[in-house]
Amino acid sequence: MANIPDIEQIRSIRTIEGAKALLHEQIMFDDLIEDALMFAMDAHSHQSRKSGEPYVVHPILVAAIVASITGDRAMVIAALLHDVVEDTEHTLEEVEIRFGSDVTHLVHGLTKIDLIRDKELIPSHSDEKLVVSALTFRKMLLASIKDIRVLVVKLCDRTHNMLTLDALPPSKQRRIAEETLLVYAPVAHRLGISYLKNLLEDLSFGYVFPEEKEKIRTYLKANYHDIEIRLNGFRHKVTKLMQHHGMEQKRFEILSRIKHDYSIYLKMQRKGISIDEVLDLLAIRVLVEEPTQCYSVLGLIHLNFQPLTTRFKDYISIPKENGYQTLHTTVFDDTSIIEVQIRTFEMHKTAELGVAAHWKYKSGGNNINLDWLHNLQYQEESIEDFYELAKTDLYSEDISVFSPKGKAFTLPRGATGLDFAYAIHTEIGDRAEACLVNKERKSLLTELHNGDIVRIVTAEEVQLRCSWVDTVKTSRAKQHIRINCRHRIRAIDTQSGLLIMRGIMQLNETRIREWLDKHHRLQNAWMIARDIDYLREVLHHYLKDLRSHQKFAAFLTSRRFKLKPYRFGSIEVFSNHAVSDVVFDFCCHPKAGDEIVAFYSGGKAHIHHKMCQHAARMIEEHEPMLFVRWKQEIIYHYHMIVSMQNAKGALADFLTFLAKQGAEIVSIELGKEKQEHLQLCELEFQSAEADINRLRAKIEQKLHIIQFVRTDDAYRSS
Numbered sequence: 001m002a003n004i005p006d007i008e009q010i011r012s013i014r015t016i017e018g019a020k021a022l023l024h025e026q027i028m029f030d031d032l033i034e035d036a037l038m039f040a041m042d043a044h045s046h047q048s049r050k051s052g053e054p055y056v057v058h059p060i061l062v063a064a065i066v067a068s069i070t071g072d073r074a075m076v077i078a079a080l081l082h083d084v085v086e087d088t089e090h091t092l093e094e095v096e097i098r099f100g101s102d103v104t105h106l107v108h109g110l111t112k113i114d115l116i117r118d119k120e121l122i123p124s125h126s127d128e129k130l131v132v133s134a135l136t137f138r139k140m141l142l143a144s145i146k147d148i149r150v151l152v153v154k155l156c157d158r159t160h161n162m163l164t165l166d167a168l169p170p171s172k173q174r175r176i177a178e179e180t181l182l183v184y185a186p187v188a189h190r191l192g193i194s195y196l197k198n199l200l201e202d203l204s205f206g207y208v209f210p211e212e213k214e215k216i217r218t219y220l221k222a223n224y225h226d227i228e229i230r231l232n233g234f235r236h237k238v239t240k241l242m243q244h245h246g247m248e249q250k251r252f253e254i255l256s257r258i259k260h261d262y263s264i265y266l267k268m269q270r271k272g273i274s275i276d277e278v279l280d281l282l283a284i285r286v287l288v289e290e291p292t293q294c295y296s297v298l299g300l301i302h303l304n305f306q307p308l309t310t311r312f313k314d315y316i317s318i319p320k321e322n323g324y325q326t327l328h329t330t331v332f333d334d335t336s337i338i339e340v341q342i343r344t345f346e347m348h349k350t351a352e353l354g355v356a357a358h359w360k361y362k363s364g365g366n367n368i369n370l371d372w373l374h375n376l377q378y379q380e381e382s383i384e385d386f387y388e389l390a391k392t393d394l395y396s397e398d399i400s401v402f403s404p405k406g407k408a409f410t411l412p413r414g415a416t417g418l419d420f421a422y423a424i425h426t427e428i429g430d431r432a433e434a435c436l437v438n439k440e441r442k443s444l445l446t447e448l449h450n451g452d453i454v455r456i457v458t459a460e461e462v463q464l465r466c467s468w469v470d471t472v473k474t475s476r477a478k479q480h481i482r483i484n485c486r487h488r489i490r491a492i493d494t495q496s497g498l499l500i501m502r503g504i505m506q507l508n509e510t511r512i513r514e515w516l517d518k519h520h521r522l523q524n525a526w527m528i529a530r531d532i533d534y535l536r537e538v539l540h541h542y543l544k545d546l547r548s549h550q551k552f553a554a555f556l557t558s559r560r561f562k563l564k565p566y567r568f569g570s571i572e573v574f575s576n577h578a579v580s581d582v583v584f585d586f587c588c589h590p591k592a593g594d595e596i597v598a599f600y601s602g603g604k605a606h607i608h609h610k611m612c613q614h615a616a617r618m619i620e621e622h623e624p625m626l627f628v629r630w631k632q633e634i635i636y637h638y639h640m641i642v643s644m645q646n647a648k649g650a651l652a653d654f655l656t657f658l659a660k661q662g663a664e665i666v667s668i669e670l671g672k673e674k675q676e677h678l679q680l681c682e683l684e685f686q687s688a689e690a691d692i693n694r695l696r697a698k699i700e701q702k703l704h705i706i707q708f709v710r711t712d713d714a715y716r717s718s
Contacts (some may be wrong), residue, residue, distance in 0.1 A: 004068045004195060010061055011163045014053045016041065019060035023340055026067035027076055036077040036099060043088040049455035051167035058160060059083055065156040069356045072149065078106035079153050085111045107187055109150035110157070151187060152356055155196050158184045162203040177207035184462055192354020196225070201262035211264065218263050219275050228280065230336045231256040237333070238340075241300055242286075247293075251344075278331055279311065283339035285347050291316060293344045298327050301340055305331035311339075313450075316347070318400045321410045323350050399450045411448065415473045418444040420463075421456045422477040429480055431458040438519065445471055462528055466611055485611075489595060490526050492610050492619065497528030497535075499625040503600055504539065504656040505562060506577050508624060515542060528627075529597070533600055536563065566605075567631065573605045574600060574627040580604055586620035588612035635686045639667075641706040643700070646679045654681070657702050663687045680706065 005022060013019050020037070025031070040059050047055035063079035066072070076100055084090050089442030092111075097105040123633040162180060165173050181204045201454075206213045220227070235254050243249060259267070259281050267278050276280070288295050294316060301307070311330035319325045327342040337637060348573055398410050403418060409423045417437065420487035421444070434457040435442055441457075445468065448454060459554060466485040502509045510594075516522040519541070525532045543561060563574040568582040570592055580603045588609040590596050595610035599618055605626050610617035644650050651670060658665065689695045696708050 005064065007163065007199065008253060010065070010160065013061060014057065015016060016054055016057055019057045020066070023060055023064040023067065023076075026064050027071065027073070030073070032099065032705060033073065033077060033080075035242050036080045036103075039098065039642060040080045040084060042307060043084045043090055047087065049167065053165060055083075055087075058164075062153070062157050062160050065159055069193070069353050070149075070152060070155070074102045074154055075105060077103045077148050078110065078149075080157060081107050082110040082153065082157060089265070101649070105147065105306075106150055106153065107495060109147060110153060113191070119382065138364050141651060142628070148191070148355055152193070153190050153193065153681070155184060155191075155193065155200075159199060160197055160574045161205075162200060165203070165207065173207045177204035180204040188354075190322055191356070192320075192324055192326075192350060193352075193356055194354070195352045197264070198260045202260050205262040205265065212265055214580045216275060217263055222259065227258060230333075230338070231258075231282055231284065234282075234333045234336065234338050237299070238284065238286065241304055241339055243563055244302060245296075247288075249546070252293075253287040255287070257283050257285065259283065259633055279308070280338050281338040282336065285341045285343065287343060287345050289344060291344055291347075293345065294327050296340050298329060301329060301342075305333055309339070316343075318408050320398055322354055324354075326351060328651075329525075333359070342356055344423070399448065401448050401450070403455050404453060404455050412473045415448050416445050416477075417442060417456070417470065418472045419447065419472050419477045420448060420454050423619065424456065426476075426480055428456055428458060429477060430462045430484060431460070432456050433459040433463055464611065489610055492597070492616075493526035493529040495619050497525040499619065499622060500528055500535065500627050501538070502622075503624040503626065504563070505542070515545070519545075529625075532563075532627060532629070539563070563627070568605075569632050571605075571607065572629050572631045575605075579605060579626070582607055587614040592630060596628055596630070598626040600624040600626050635688060636690055637684070637686055638663075638692075638708065639682075639711045640681045640699070640708045642680050642703045643706055644681055644703050651681065654703060658683075658685065658699075661687070661698055662689065684711070 005026070009020070015020060017711070021035075029037075037060070040534060041056050042468070044059070045057040049055050049058060059080050059082060062082065063076045065078045066079040067221070070076075081095060081103070085095065086091055092108055096109055097364075115313065119522075137152070150417060158180060165176060168176070182201050185197050185200040187202060203390055235256055239249065239254055252356055259278065261323055264278055264281065265277060268275060271277070288294060288297060308330045309450060311328070313328040315329055320390045325343060325347045328339065328495060330339045376565075399413050399415065399416075400408050400410055402408055403424070409420060411419055413425060415433035417606075418429060418432055421432035421435070434442055435444055435446065436455040436457070437446055437448065437452050439453070464484055469481045469545070472478055472481065498512055501507075501512045507514065513522065516525055516538075521538060524534075528538060529535075536604075539561060561576050563576055564573065566573045566579040571582050573579050573582065577600065579600075582598070582608050583604045584590070590607065590609040597610050597613075598605040599608070599616055599617075600606075601624070605628060608618075642654075646655060655665065655668075663685045664687070666686060668684075670679065670683045687695065692708065692710055697703060699705060699708075
């Protein structure tokens, strides 16, 4: 097993000499490592951390952690240099000349990740923290997709930052800890590095949920002696049992463990139970030499201790995606319930170090599957969707299901038949219409369970299921459902746009299509059905073009083409024809916010869901259509302090500018603080603009903003 240094030992080191001594313990120095150490010490010689210690202590200790779990010299050197390019005047070119292309490649990847800094942290509890986390995570993925070593060094960097987090203000402590739980610990889990994953979770736990952490610590401390007696007694029984059946003690090892704090908390939250009810709170790990011995030990355990049959899992024959292999079982020992994990020494290395074991141990047998990393790109998604998809893939507990031919597929717990179809192949998922689970026909939304055998029944055509996007569990299924539905809605919008123009102009649809194509607008015809301003713009240019032809003069004067808004409850219709009412037809029942279309018949607007089959037939039959949308009445409240010139007319000029941005002033206070040429202006105003960053960018073109917040969401500060 790796010689991983004691965490409290790392936390206590505050001097350069102490950090160097620890690094010496973890890896044998050569000229290049010695040179990198001197280079880092010189580059950071005038820098200190918030705690007051020399800054270079941090990269040296990060290098020590890297060395302890990987032993890879290039990674150790990169760890020593990981802040040099970002925080000093030294360049990547200098690094390459002095340390070679491999080290430079790693340092460059780490620098790209560090472009997102913790200097301006989004306040805790804001949804924006998820976006920042997602941005950080995307940076990590893009920087590491070609070399997983970048991620491993970054995880070690974050580990040491968490060990020294007490030097920062409480607000930053919590924010950094939250990001560690959201991003870094799940990445460590997916890389199979349980040592770092558990450590990052427990270090973050105390900052994010201090009261819950303290309750668990208090319980474990109060019950320490009882726990030790129970674990040691069970270890002794298992040791005697294995020796009695011919296993030499020097050829196996039994470790005891208590479930780590954050894992206990999660189990309590998920199950709604107290700490006394956590069945796998106490556990032993039995390490043997060969995989077949794992099953022999399992047999001995089950023959001599009553097992909980529902708690058995075989991750040796079906490893987890991160390479984890272990037999899990839970048994009764007198009045105690104890989990038993059985694995080989080689499996133990992989379980603790995951992908990092590939560099530390060269004996092979590494089964780490990194397909998840390549699948987490989501390049077509918004950053919010990206985070949602990444979160699903990172946080899930896994199950294993099988194809009829016995191929195993790892899916998140709660996955459906449709998730399985997409796991096989995108085309299978797109065309799936039913599934057979254990030879019984089921809906594609049937939840799958560990060990299920699943066969997918496919149709000839792509099956659209837009409402299912929140029911499936895997990012792959969600992403492709969204892509298919976007394409379909885009096609519907294109056809609708042409029919809306036709209804306004009372002209042949072919003529309108030809004009749009001639003026390079056909590819954007879908916008006609979605954006009233774009519709008016197209209509204006169309009419302008027609006026240039004398033969259309009578046509243009005999008809009116100005679009009038008609409002009916939460529906808004725009038409140059009289609209007396809106009608929701019986075939579909769109709810507020759903994608809708409107057909014009009998002076009324008939509303349908965009995905309604009856509406699709009406579009194919070229029925007259109207522009329709849900009324946008959501108003957002803002508080802002700006700095403006202390000059006549400056305030009036600024208020005129705000009015043009659609802002409605609620209150204003001027001259709270005055300087010779500048004064502060404090305002509260309302706006239909929901994006605080976009609104801020517009205002900053005019004046310098001191403070800007959404008062209906105090955490959305900018």
